[in-house]
Amino acid sequence: MGNKTYAMIKPDAIRNGYMGKIIDHTINAGFKILGAKLIRLTKAQAEGFYAIHRERPFFSELTEFMSSGQTMVLALEKDNAVSDWRKTIGATNPEEAEDGTIRKKFATSLSENAVHGADSDENAKIEIGFFFNDSELISNQ
Ligand code: GDP
Numbered sequence: 001m002g003n004k005t006y007a008m009i010k011p012d013a014i015r016n017g018y019m020g021k022i023i024d025h026t027i028n029a030g031f032k033i034l035g036a037k038l039i040r041l042t043k044a045q046a047e048g049f050y051a052i053h054r055e056r057p058f059f060s061e062l063t064e065f066m067s068s069g070q071t072m073v074l075a076l077e078k079d080n081a082v083s084d085w086r087k088t089i090g091a092t093n094p095e096e097a098e099d100g101t102i103r104k105k106f107a108t109s110l111s112e113n114a115v116h117g118a119d120s121d122e123n124a125k126i127e128i129g130f131f132f133n134d135s136e137l138i139s140n141q
Contacts, residue, residue, distance in 0.1 A: 001080045001082075001083070001121070002082060002121035002124065002125075003077055003078060003079055003081050004034065004076065004077050004081050004124055005075075005078075005082045005118050006074070006116075006117075006127035006128045006131075007026070007073075007076050007089075007115060007116060007118075008071050008073050008074065008115060008116035009023075009071065009072040009074070009114070009115055010065075010066065010071060010112065010113065011066065011068050011069035011071055011112075012065075012107070012112035012113075012114060013106050013107070013114040014069060014071070014072065015069055018114065019072060021105075021106065022106060022114070023072075025102055026074075026076065026088070029078075030078050031077065031084075031085065032076065032078065032139060033075075033077075034075040034077050034138060034139055035073075035075035035132045035136045035138070036072060036073070036074050036075075037072070037073050037131065037132075037136075038070055038072050039071060039073060039131075040067070040069065040070055040071065041066050041067045041071055042067060043064070043067045045067070046062070046063040046066040046067045047063050048130075049066070049127070049130060050063060050066070065111060065112060075128045075131075075137050077139060081124070082117070082118055082119070082124050085118075088101065088117075089102045089103050089117050090102060090104050091103065092110065092113060093113070094107035094113055094114070095110075102114060102115050103115065
């Protein structure tokens, strides 16, 4: 089990004023923030990031949404980071997410679901590499 994962606070959560609350929730859940940047994804970046969903009917809606405003990109550290972060955020659809999870508390809908979490150690490494250089990943918390 790796100890790093890749996360994003998506544009809906930032627009709705939840960025600070989600960072608090993340730290209280035991994650260290190795890297953080507030960026606006270009449409091309969103399409590249979600390329695995290229054939899905919601691809265009997803990439429009993900490039519609600010996103906070995060590299997180914790034992079992990938699976613990997926538990911390809850199910993709906030209506199905367990009470107390980030998506249950802060997501709007299936498409605008507040946060992202890598689904494997391999993808976490690839996704962190998409947005961070090694020199930007610092652990001192
Ligand atoms: P995740 O790993 O929990 O983020 O879920 P997926 O990898 O299955 O989907 C990626 C993202 O696409 C989700 O977080 C949603 O933002 C979006 N998404 C997934 N399913 C749907 C859908 O049926 N409709 C729309 N509009 N967006 C979806």
